[in-house]
Amino acid sequence: MRVLPAMLLAILGLASPFGINAQTYPSSATYSVQNSDGLGPGPDNRAFGAAVHASDGKLFAAVNNTCGELFTAIPTSAIPNSTLCLTESDDIDATQVTDRANHFAFANGVVVIGTPNRALKKGGADVWRWDNANGIQGPSALGSGDGRVGHMGTAAATSGGDVIVLGAPKDDSSKGAAYVFVDYDKNNAWTRVPGRLMDPNGAAGDEFGGVVAVHNGNGTGNGWIVVASLKSDSSKGAVHAFARAGSPGAYQWFHNQTLTPSSGTAPLGYGAGLAITGRYLMISTRPSAVGGTEDRDAWGEVHYMAGPNATNRVLSADAATAPTFVSDTGHWVRDAVLTASSSNSASSGACAVDGEMAVMGAVGDADGAAFVWRRQHATDTNAVKWNLETTLDSSAWTGAGAGWTFKGFGRAVAVDDGVVTVGVAEPLDGSADGNGEGRAVRFAGSIPTPPSPP
Numbered sequence: 001m002r003v004l005p006a007m008l009l010a011i012l013g014l015a016s017p018f019g020i021n022a023q024t025y026p027s028s029a030t031y032s033v034q035n036s037d038g039l040g041p042g043p044d045n046r047a048f049g050a051a052v053h054a055s056d057g058k059l060f061a062a063v064n065n066t067c068g069e070l071f072t073a074i075p076t077s078a079i080p081n082s083t084l085c086l087t088e089s090d091d092i093d094a095t096q097v098t099d100r101a102n103h104f105a106f107a108n109g110v111v112v113i114g115t116p117n118r119a120l121k122k123g124g125a126d127v128w129r130w131d132n133a134n135g136i137q138g139p140s141a142l143g144s145g146d147g148r149v150g151h152m153g154t155a156a157a158t159s160g161g162d163v164i165v166l167g168a169p170k171d172d173s174s175k176g177a178a179y180v181f182v183d184y185d186k187n188n189a190w191t192r193v194p195g196r197l198m199d200p201n202g203a204a205g206d207e208f209g210g211v212v213a214v215h216n217g218n219g220t221g222n223g224w225i226v227v228a229s230l231k232s233d234s235s236k237g238a239v240h241a242f243a244r245a246g247s248p249g250a251y252q253w254f255h256n257q258t259l260t261p262s263s264g265t266a267p268l269g270y271g272a273g274l275a276i277t278g279r280y281l282m283i284s285t286r287p288s289a290v291g292g293t294e295d296r297d298a299w300g301e302v303h304y305m306a307g308p309n310a311t312n313r314v315l316s317a318d319a320a321t322a323p324t325f326v327s328d329t330g331h332w333v334r335d336a337v338l339t340a341s342s343s344n345s346a347s348s349g350a351c352a353v354d355g356e357m358a359v360m361g362a363v364g365d366a367d368g369a370a371f372v373w374r375r376q377h378a379t380d381t382n383a384v385k386w387n388l389e390t391t392l393d394s395s396a397w398t399g400a401g402a403g404w405t406f407k408g409f410g411r412a413v414a415v416d417d418g419v420v421t422v423g424v425a426e427p428l429d430g431s432a433d434g435n436g437e438g439r440a441v442r443f444a445g446s447i448p449t450p451p452s453p454p
Contacts, residue, residue, distance in 0.1 A: 048438025114153025160216025228271025
C-alpha cells in the first residue's frame with residue numbers, strides 16, 4: 001500500500017518519491033539520428049563537441065579552448081549559425097581546462113566562456129546574449145574585482161537568462177570558491193553578487209569550484225547552485241548545494257547541504273559532472289578528473305528535491321555583513337544510483353538531466369556511448385525507478401564524410417525536450433585518447449503522452 005508512506009511524507013514535509021512526475025513509459029525506446037553527418041565546422045577540427053549544451057531547441061558546442069558555435073536553428077547539415085570567441089586567445093590555456101571543457105556554458109539564450117587565465121590568473125568570463133529580436137549581444141567581460149588569484153572561470157554555468165556561476169578552484173591555496181553574477185534586466189549588463197560561495201569546511205587542495213551548475217526560476221527546487229569539491233576527502237569528492245534566499249532583484253545564496261557518494265566503493269571524482277533542474281540533481285564521477293589512474297564504468301546518482309523542513313540555515317558567503325539565518329527552502333534526497341558500461345569505454349564524467357530523462361557519457365580509444373535513463377512508475381509494484389532506456393553507441397552513427405574518422409563519442413552529452421546530443425571529440429586538454437573529426441550528433445526519442453499520475 002502507498003497510502004501510509006505518502007501520508008508520512010506529507011506530514012514530514014517531504015516530496016513524495018512517487019511524485020507526480022513518475023510516469024509509466026515503455027521499457028525501451030528508439031532514438032533516431034537527427035543529423036546524418038552531425039553538426040560541426042568541417043573535417044579539420046577534432047575538438048568540436050568537447051562541450052555541448054542544449055536549451056529551448058538551440059545548441060551550443062565548443063570548437064576549441066576559446067571559441068564555440070551557437071546553433072539558434074538546428075540545420076540538417078553541418079552548418080554553424082554563429083561563431084563566438086574570446087576577445088583574447090591567451091585568456092585561457094590547456095592546463096586550465098578539462099577534456100570536457102567545463103568553462104563553456106549555455107542556457108536560455110546566454111553563452112558563457114570562462115577565462116581563467118585573464119588578469120594574471122585572477123580569471124573571468126566573456127558573456128553573450130541571444131534573442132529573436134536582437135540577435136547576438138556582447139560580449140560582456142566579467143571579473144571578480146577582488147584581486148584574488150583563483151582562476152575564476154575554470155568552470156561556468158548559467159540558467160534562466162539572469163544568473164551565471166563561475167568556479168575559482170585555485171583560490172586560497174586551492175580551497176576554492178565560486179562567484180555569482182546576475183542580470184535581472186536581461187540586457188547583458190551583469191553584476192556580481194556580494195561575497196563568494198565556499199565550502200564551510202573546506203581545506204587546502206579541495207578545489208571547490210572545479211565544476212558548477214545552476215538552475216534558476218521560481219518555486220521550490222529553483223534557484224539552486226551546486227558546486228563540486230572534486231579533491232576533497234582524498235579525491236572521493238563532494239557536492240555542495242546552495243539555496244537561494246531573498247526576493248527578486250536582491251537574491252543571496254546560502255549553503256544548505258553537502259552531498260557525498262552513497263558507497264565507499266564509488267569511483268573517485270564525485271562531482272566531475274553536474275546537471276540540475278528544479279526537480280532533479282544529477283552527479284557523475286570520473287577518477288581521471290582528480291588524478292586517478294583508471295576510469296571506470298559510468299557511475300552517477302540522481303537526487304530529487306524534497307520540501308522544506310523546520311530548520312534554519314546560515315548564509316555561507318564572505319559577505320561584508322554578518323551571516324544571517326534564513327528558513328530552509330528544501331533539500332536533496334538521493335533517488336537512485338545509476339551505473340552502466342560499454343565495451344572498451346569508460347566514464348567521461350559527462351551528464352545531463354531534463355524532464356524525466358538522465359544521460360551519462362563514456363569514451364574509449366575506438367568506442368564510446370551515451371546511456372539514457374527515464375524515471376518510471378511500475379503499475380504492478382507501485383515502485384518508481386530510473387530505467388536504462390537505451391544505450392547510444394558509436395555504431396549508431398558513423399558519419400557521412402568519406403574517409404573521415406570519428407572518435408571520442410560520448411565525451412559530452414546534453415538533453416533538451418527528448419533530444420539527446422552527444423559530443424564526438426578529442427580532448428581539449430591535448431591528451432591523446434581521442435582523434436578524428438569533431439561532431440555533435442543529435443538523437444531524438446519519442447516522448448509518450450504520460451498517463452494520469454500514479
